[in-house]
Amino acid sequence: MAPALRVNGVSKTYARSESPALTPTSFDVEPGQFVSLVGPSGCGKSTLLGMIAGLITPDEGYIEALGEQVTGPGNGRAIVFQDAALFPWLTLERNVEYGLRAHGVPKAERREKVAHALRMVHLDHVAEKHPYELSGGMRQRASIARALVLEPEILLMDEPFSALDAQTRTLLQDELQRIWLETRPAVVFVTHNLIEAAFLSDTVHLLSSSPGRVVKTYDIGIPRPRDEADPALLDIRHDMLERLRAEVDDAALRRAEFAEVTEVGA
Amino acid sequence: MSASRLKSVAWDIVRKGWFLALVIFLWWLVTAAGWADPYKLPSPGDVLSTLGNLFTERALLDDLGATLLRLVEGWAIGVTAGVLLGLITGGSRFLEDGIRPVIAGLQAVPTIAFLPLAILWFGFNGTAVLVITAFGTFKPMAISTYSAMHQVSPTLMMAGRAMGARGLFLQRTLVFPAIVPNLVTGLKLSWSFAWRALMAAEIVVTGAQGLGGVLELGREIGAIDVVIAVILVILVVGIVTEQLFFTRLERWVNRRWGLTGAR
Numbered sequence: 138m139a140p141a142l143r144v145n146g147v148s149k150t151y152a153r154s155e156s157p158a159l160t161p162t163s164f165d166v167e168p169g170q171f172v173s174l175v176g177p178s179g180c181g182k183s184t185l186l187g188m189i190a191g192l193i194t195p196d197e198g199y200i201e202a203l204g205e206q207v208t209g210p211g212n213g214r215a216i217v218f219q220d221a222a223l224f225p226w227l228t229l230e231r232n233v234e235y236g237l238r239a240h241g242v243p244k245a246e247r248r249e250k251v252a253h254a255l256r257m258v259h260l261d262h263v264a265e266k267h268p269y270e271l272s273g274g275m276r277q278r279a280s281i282a283r284a285l286v287l288e289p290e291i292l293l294m295d296e297p298f299s300a301l302d303a304q305t306r307t308l309l310q311d312e313l314q315r316i317w318l319e320t321r322p323a324v325v326f327v328t329h330n331l332i333e334a335a336f337l338s339d340t341v342h343l344l345s346s347s348p349g350r351v352v353k354t355y356d357i358g359i360p361r362p363r364d365e366a367d368p369a370l371l372d373i374r375h376d377m378l379e380r381l382r383a384e385v386d387d388a389a390l391r392r393a394e395f396a397e398v399t400e401v402g403a
Numbered sequence: 404m405s406a407s408r409l410k411s412v413a414w415d416i417v418r419k420g421w422f423l424a425l426v427i428f429l430w431w432l433v434t435a436a437g438w439a440d441p442y443k444l445p446s447p448g449d450v451l452s453t454l455g456n457l458f459t460e461r462a463l464l465d466d467l468g469a470t471l472l473r474l475v476e477g478w479a480i481g482v483t484a485g486v487l488l489g490l491i492t493g494g495s496r497f498l499e500d501g502i503r504p505v506i507a508g509l510q511a512v513p514t515i516a517f518l519p520l521a522i523l524w525f526g527f528n529g530t531a532v533l534v535i536t537a538f539g540t541f542k543p544m545a546i547s548t549y550s551a552m553h554q555v556s557p558t559l560m561m562a563g564r565a566m567g568a569r570g571l572f573l574q575r576t577l578v579f580p581a582i583v584p585n586l587v588t589g590l591k592l593s594w595s596f597a598w599r600a601l602m603a604a605e606i607v608v609t610g611a612q613g614l615g616g617v618l619e620l621g622r623e624i625g626a627i628d629v630v631i632a633v634i635l636v637i638l639v640v641g642i643v644t645e646q647l648f649f650t651r652l653e654r655w656v657n658r659r660w661g662l663t664g665a666r
Contacts, residue, residue, distance in 0.1 A: 192561055210565040222562040225661040226580045236566030238576070269661025287566065 139204055140165035141291050141323035142189065146198035149184050157348040158184045161198060164342060164351070168290065169321040173334035173341045177381065181349025182327045183295060189325055190216050190293050202291055215284035219296040221276040223268040229279050230255065230264040236287045254286040255279075257316060274305035278312070285320060292322040299328065307365065310336060314362060335373045336365050343377050345384040353380055445628040454632040461617070467636060469529075469612040470605065477533050478597040481540025482590065488541075489548025490574050499549060506545050514539035514596065515603040522608065529611040532604040539600030540593040547589025551582035584660050591649050598641070 144164050150157040159181035166172045174182040187193035189200055191210040200207040202214055210216075215236070223232045233254050237247045255261045258278040268276050277297055284292055298306045310333060317324060317337075328334050334341045341355040355377070359369055427447055433439050434446035445453075457463040492498035514535055521531040521538075555578060563577040605615020614633050621629030656662075 190561075190565060192565070210561075211567055214565070216562070216565045218558055218562060220558060222556075222558045224559065224562075224577070224580070226583070226659060235563075235568075235576070239563075239567040239569075239572060267659075267661055283566070 138168065140201075141168045141170070141203060142166035142325065143201040144185070144189065144198075145200065147185070147188055147195035147200060148197050149181070149188065149193065149195055157181075159349040162351055163198075164354070166291070166323045166325060168323055170340065171317060171324045171326065171338045173326045173328060173338040174344060175328055175331055175334040175341055175377070176344030176349075177329060177346055179346040179349065180344035181346070182329075182344050184349065185344075186293055186295050186325060186327045189291075190214060213290040215287045215289035215292055217277075217280050217284050217292070217294040217297045219299055221268070221273075221280040223276055223279055223283070225268050228265050228267055229260060229271070229282075232268070232279060233283045233286050236283065240287070250286050254282040257285065257319070258282045258312070272305075273301050274309060277301065277309060281313070281316070285316070285322075288320075289322050292324045294324065294326045296327055296329070298333065299330070306333075310365065313337065318361060331374045331377045332365065332370060335370045335377075336363055341373075341377075343380060345381065347388060352384060353377075442625065443627060445631065450628050450631045450635070453626075453628040454635065457617070457629065457632055463614075463617065463633075463636070466612055466614050466617050467640075470601065470614040471640070473529065473533050473536060473605075473613065474597060474601050477536025477601065478540045478594060480533075480537040481597065482544050482593060484537070485541045485544025485546075485589075485593070486548050486586065488545050489552060490579060493549050493552040494570075494574055494578070503546070503549050506542055510542040510546060514542070514600040515607075518604055518607060521604075527608055527610055529608070529613075532601065532608050532611055532613070535604040536597050536601040540597040543596050544589050544593040547586060547592065548582065551585035551589065552578060554585055555581045584656050584662055587649075587653050587656050590652070591645075594644070594649070598637075602637070 142165065144162060144166075146161040146163050147159065148157060148161045149159045158179075162181075162185065164172075174185055176182050184193060188195050189202070189207065191207045191214070202212060205212060223229075224235065227235065230251055233251045234247050237250060242250070252261065252264075255264055258281055260275060260278055260282060263271060263275065268279070271279070277300075281297070298309050301309065314337060324337075326334070326337060335355070335357055338357055341357060342351045343353045343355065344350065345352045355373060357370075357373065359367060363370070430444075431447050434441065434444060441449075454463075488502070492502050517538060518531070518535055521534050525531040525534055559577065559581060563573055568577055602615050602618075605611060605613040606619045607615075609616045609619050614637060618630055618633045621627065621633065
């Protein structure tokens with residue numbers, strides 16, 4: 138079976154930046170597979186997601202979504218942003234409907250799909266409300282509904298829960314697991330929360346910064362539905378932390394050596 | 404109304420009205436003491452009775468109506484043209500980079516400087532005045548639209564594009580509603596520019612009915628009380644539109660767009 142998503146040697150260096158935001162990176166995402174990109178700030182995980190979304194152009198390499206090379210947003214990919222990014226002037230219902238309108242879906246069909254998507258995230262009782270009338274957690278659920286209504290084969294999520302409080306976050310992780318089990322899109326999920334990545338994913342790519350790159354890939358074989366307190370998850374988190382710590386020490390070491398060399402040179 | 408509510412309303416009036424009362428008192432004092440030539444500065448009482456006479460004898464209400472109609476028409480035309488130009492050309496870097504500096508340059512020229520041109524093209528009549536008013540509105544409105552478009556949240560734009568919105572659909576359903584809160588400021592600004600252009604034009608194009616014509620007539624016949632009375636009318640129109648229209652519009656938009664967080 139062809140992969141839902143093929144990331145092939147993509148890299149990116151931003152202007153006026155000394156080290157690459159992302160060195161050449163490759164991986165596949167199979168249909169229905171849940172993949173997380175996790176790592177500290179500046180590790181290139183959001184850049185990578187932006188390239189998959191078609192919002193950032195890679196310097197080299199290419200990305201294929203559903204067998205077609207990505208040149209812009211669209212074809213089968215939906216995105217959930219960190220700050221929900223709902224349109225404040227529209228009701229929740231109209232927000233969820235927006236993508237269907239953009240795709241020219243007839244009205245009756247739109248209504249049915251919107252109602253279904255809102256039920257899935259348990260927001261059908263506030264369909265007529267505007268985003269500012271809702272809590273952060275509800276807004277984020279609405280933005281998930283807005284993505285799901287397009288029935289994407291690939292769902293991209295850019296730190297969707299990182300602006301939420303810890304309780305809401307845990308609830309939404311459980312909900313996302315349930316929704317994903319019901320709908321089974323391929324997911325690329327970006328987060329800096331290690332346990333969240335391990336809990337949700339089939340595969341976790343651990344990234345590190347300066348330069349941004351994948352340092353290790355974890356396959357999480359724990360059967361679903363999972364429990365966030367599962368000791369096996371904690372073991373994986375521990376291993377990731379160790380790995381990142383070694384990276385940070387390495388980087389500090391490199392910087393120290395560099396400083397020494399320049400001092401001697403001066 | 405409870406006693407405390409009454410008290411707070413009374414205090415509000417005092418707080419906001421004391422300076423105005425002082426100005427009117429000084430004005431009265433200067434005229435009553437005979438320090439000013441009544442030909443150059445009539446007393447508040449004289450101005451008030453002149454104002455009454457203007458409404459009853461010269462049908463100032465018709466002039467006011469003509470001016471307001473022209474103002475609303477010119478403003479509406481200018482606003483529509485400015486917003487449309489901004490929305491249509493602001494989506495393209497090439498178009499905006501070419502057009503925006505020209506409009507910004509025109510905005511540096513007081514609109515009334517174009518009046519001779521408008522008179523040559525449209526005649527010494529109300530049409531020329533209307534065109535000048537619309538033009539005076541159009542310039543700040545187009546610039547406000549461009550600026551507002553640059554302030555649309557990049558995340559919202561990304562979200563819209565990612566959901567498949569393109570071209571005119573994107574401009575109509577995302578960019579336009581997204582800039583509405585910022586456009587309200589442009590609407591207010593362009594309203595004041597429209598007022599200025601209109602008054603200046605009406606003073607020159609005296610053939611047309613309107614407040615500007617009455618102002619000019621007052622100057623011609625040396626009736627300074629008429630001039631001051633008309634200024635007062637203009638002042639009241641300004642305050643009333645600000646309070647009744649723009650303040651409400653702003654409050655409604657802020658609520659609807661969730662900018663105040665109020666329900």
